[in-house]
Amino acid sequence: MESIVEPKQVYTYQIMLNDIELLKQTYPFLVVEEIGMSVDKRKIIAVKIGNGSRPIMLNGAHHAREWMTTALLMHMLEYYCKTYTENQLDDLSIWFVPMVNPDGVTLVQEGVGQFAEKDFLLQLNENSIDFASWKANIRGVDLNRQYPVDWEHIDDYIRKPSKSMYKGPSPLSEPEARALYDFTILHQFHAVACYHSSGEEIFWKYKADGKLIEESLKLANQLVTATGYTLIDPGENPSGGGFTDWFLMKLKRPSFTMEIAPYVGPRPVPLEFYEEIWEKNKHVGLILGRNV
Numbered sequence: 001m002e003s004i005v006e007p008k009q010v011y012t013y014q015i016m017l018n019d020i021e022l023l024k025q026t027y028p029f030l031v032v033e034e035i036g037m038s039v040d041k042r043k044i045i046a047v048k049i050g051n052g053s054r055p056i057m058l059n060g061a062h063h064a065r066e067w068m069t070t071a072l073l074m075h076m077l078e079y080y081c082k083t084y085t086e087n088q089l090d091d092l093s094i095w096f097v098p099m100v101n102p103d104g105v106t107l108v109q110e111g112v113g114q115f116a117e118k119d120f121l122l123q124l125n126e127n128s129i130d131f132a133s134w135k136a137n138i139r140g141v142d143l144n145r146q147y148p149v150d151w152e153h154i155d156d157y158i159r160k161p162s163k164s165m166y167k168g169p170s171p172l173s174e175p176e177a178r179a180l181y182d183f184t185i186l187h188q189f190h191a192v193a194c195y196h197s198s199g200e201e202i203f204w205k206y207k208a209d210g211k212l213i214e215e216s217l218k219l220a221n222q223l224v225t226a227t228g229y230t231l232i233d234p235g236e237n238p239s240g241g242g243f244t245d246w247f248l249m250k251l252k253r254p255s256f257t258m259e260i261a262p263y264v265g266p267r268p269v270p271l272e273f274y275e276e277i278w279e280k281n282k283h284v285g286l287i288l289g290r291n292v
């Protein structure tokens, strides 16, 4: 059967929307939901496969330049649709939120042309029209420093909107982070993987302790076997505000930040890395979905 998702390209918001529509036509058992809207009114979409009672969630592209994670998750979704019959998916339930930051991704890929906030964005980008290094949303807030866990204590040497690292005026001030937060509270996921792109590492621990450590480490070791990535020890005093940090501490269930590529500097992961990343990550949804 032909594939719908072509992950090895500059994978845009529009391509994602088209692919989701085609996947839904081909695999009617998929559930597609709009979970919120970005600052610039792009839909934040979630897609579910399977009917199990213990849902997990995979999300990508909190950080704009890390859009390869969207292509990876869309590829994974199609691969599971193709490989398994509806019955074989009865025991698991996987939600995909492939692009948390659609405005930021669009800015990185297509530049500032279509944005009303052009002057503001150019100013934050030191007047360069090359937005390849942008991580934030289009208000200059880093969406993975927005979640309400130790937010006050994030090392906030950047105190105003910026292309990366600004934590925002308050937790969940940005609609994209708020959408994912509400969606997570509603579904009470049993585990989450947050896809990011730099370092071939897995963050899994934050300040977890006791049983949560045991449960998380069991899954983390399975992810290491699949990916070959390194588990990161957060040390004495990790900085908070990330989705994984929040989920671990507040929902008391496993969450993983997956960094899919070697460090390539402040830019999108080059497409030639894709095949290897795919081979390492294609089973991650199944590993989590079947073992929670």
Ligand SMILES: [Zn+2]
Binding pocket: 062, 063, 066, 144, 195, 196, 197, 198
């Ligand atoms: Zn990231």
